[in-house]
Amino acid sequence: MDTIAAIATSRGVGSISIVRVSGANSLDIAKKLSKKSNFTPRVATLTPLFNSNSEIIDEAIVIYFKTPNSFTGEDVVEFQCHGGIVVSDLILSEVIKYGARLAEPGEFSKRAFINGKIDLTKAEAVAKLIETKSIDAAKILARQLKGELKEFVQSARENLIEILAFVEVNIDYAEEDLPGDLIKQIELKLLDLRDELEQIYNSSKRREGLLEGFRVAIIGKPNVGKSSLLNSLLNYDRAITSEIAGTTRDTIEEEIRVGTHIIKIVDTAGIRLARDSIEKIGIERSIDAIKKSDIIIAMFDNSRAFDKEDEKILNELEKFKDKEILYVLNKSDLKNLFDVTKLNRDFIKLNLKKNPQEVVDKVEKILDLIANEDTLLLTSKRQLEAVMSACESIDRSVELLNEHQLELFAFCINEAIEAISSISTNFERGEILDKMFGNFCLGK
Ligand SMILES: Nc1nc2c(ncn2[C@@H]2O[C@H](COP(=O)(O)OP(=O)(O)OP(=O)(O)O)[C@@H](O)[C@H]2O)c(=O)[nH]1
Ligand SMILES: [Mg+2]
Incomplete structure (x- = not known):
């Protein structure tokens, strides 16, 4: 993948600005800009930076994060330069001259997701945390950064897979041989999960204003x-x-x-x-x-x-x-x-x-x-739609289970698993990822 760069801090007057670079050329670019022969990973190095005419453009702190131990999982370099617009713009344009290209909004996070450093719930929580004006929302989002929603998705998914496994075992049985109480148990399990999903959905809808x-x-x-x-x-x-x-x-x-x-x-x-x-x-x-x-x-x-x-x-x-x-x-x-x-x-x-x-x-x-509703918060339309679609699949599956249509039942459970999983991992549809990360701010 090519090397990308952006100013990660907001534009305007401030004490520092950060230019972030990610990709295989990052270290090389840092060496060229600083005329230093090497950087130790995760060590802050104070160094002058030069443009291609060897004129000094700033004295900055450079931190090199060696792959895979970085936000994106790639080689990352952060230039913490003096604040304001001019210095960071100068550094960015030198970085681009040395072969990086300007990052799209959210592209760092997208790479972090693709490289397995964060899941989608975390990526979305980060994006919302940056934007939020609400203290209550910030608290909930911080919990999501720690993986609360991801854990729920995992456990719901495991529940559904367990149910699927039962069906796979019993699918060849004749209808009359199906253990009736087991079917009841599965139905209850499904309805419990459905209730929980519905509660999360409704409570998230009520809290959209957060x-x-x-x-x-x-x-x-x-x-x-x-x-x-x-x-x-x-x-x-x-x-x-x-x-x-x-x-x-x-x-x-x-x-x-x-x-x-x-x-x-x-x-x-x-x-x-x-x-x-x-x-x-x-x-x-x-x-x-x-x-x-x-x-x-x-x-x-x-x-x-x-x-x-x-x-x-x-x-x-x-x-x-x-x-x-x-x-x-x-x-x-x-x-x-x-x-x-x-x-x-x-x-x-x-x-x-x-x-x-x-x-x-x-x-x-x-x-x-x-x-203060103590329920998980779905933070995006995408997450809300996924939960809604899982509920619909579960509803259909319960009907089919009662009709002993196990093959179709398994199909619906698979649909529900897919919908639930898409909350934290969504591999299939590239354009959805582009759309989602495209809403993030530049440099994130
Ligand atoms: N005595 C008294 N007059 C009030 C009170 N509240 C508003 N008014 C008066 O009621 C009149 C109408 O107030 P507005 O705030 O314009 O009413 P509105 O509901 O916005 O009216 P529209 O824009 O026409 O729909 C004004 O002359 C206000 O000064 C109150 O508590 N007591
Ligand atoms: Mg009025």
């Missing part, structure tokens, strides 16, 4: 005070508020910190029968915001009687039972005309002339509960 940022949408009919709540949470007048119903026409998204969580708070256009086409689009976006959010703050107006528009919103929310919904009764400083007694929901009373702390506390509590 990695992507949780989304909280404020919805309600016009003029209830949605934008006022957004402004109050942000501590400045981000959105226009007014007593005219229909002030907000489009969704507005802003980031705020709630406890240890960074969340996207989304103010939406009031939901009612639209009076014009632009308002209609705004309302469609409000419904879309509900779909995309983890928590919905459904706001109602204490100073107006419950009406058809409120009812429409409550009916709409019935479709989103899987989401956390906070019912808020705003304008509690005004005379109460909104009757909550028949609505069968707990309302938080709010007065936006004061701090909406109770709402913030509730949101934080919900997010803490989600973040």
Whole structure:
């Protein structure tokens, strides 16, 4: 494989930058740049570096990692040079002159995977760890770096292989000779595994916000005070508020910190029968915001009687039972005309002339509960799809087992094994690897 190079640190002013080189020519390139005859593996060597005209370009620390004891498994050299953009760019261009080529994003990790240094769960955990803004996510990802998900995949795989072995032994038996209790046992085993996979899937879905940022949408009919709540949470007048119903026409998204969580708070256009086409689009976006959010703050107006528009919103929310919904009764400083007694929901009373702390506390509590779910976290769409597809194969296999169709049963178990295994090792499909590692940052 050819030798690749990239600046591994982020571009900008900082005390050091690291140029990383991997491949068979790495050591040779380091010798040429430093005019040194050799480097001891894993020893930091302070040395001047020269360009091809023998002009000094920096004094840097060079570390040589001899194959296979490196991140990629190949010969790797790291130049820890002075920070900023210029010096590292100069070193990189010299490295390229001596025969390396620029690495693609994620190419170092891809080589590490191909050379068996890391599995896919670890590679993805590293990529997410670099990007994450969430402390809770960082903790979970650190556990995955230590192999938590990989171990689960291995044990699920072993379970399925064991089941497959049983079938291989019994496949030639006549139907009536099949030990019935054994079939029951296998079915239970499969259903247990399926339940566990489903739980991991659902819990990972709930916690997608840990990695992507949780989304909280404020919805309600016009003029209830949605934008006022957004402004109050942000501590400045981000959105226009007014007593005219229909002030907000489009969704507005802003980031705020709630406890240890960074969340996207989304103010939406009031939901009612639209009076014009632009308002209609705004309302469609409000419904879309509900779909995309983890928590919905459904706001109602204490100073107006419950009406058809409120009812429409409550009916709409019935479709989103899987989401956390906070019912808020705003304008509690005004005379109460909104009757909550028949609505069968707990309302938080709010007065936006004061701090909406109770709402913030509730949101934080919900997010803490989600973040602390003690289940493995699937960190990418790829992993989620693999688990889903394993569940489907197991479902099919259970049906076939009960019909005593052992050959087809074995086929489905094989499918499930493949799906599960693909979470940590995916050898067959090169383009999937390219796509996955292509999302990594440069130099990683
Ligand atoms: N008395 C009182 N007035 C409030 C309160 N919260 C908001 N308001 C007022 O209610 C009016 C409507 O507030 P907005 O925040 O613009 O309402 P909205 O829900 O964003 O309205 P649309 O954007 O039209 O959907 C404004 O005049 C606010 O000042 C409150 O707690 N008490
Ligand atoms: Mg508004």
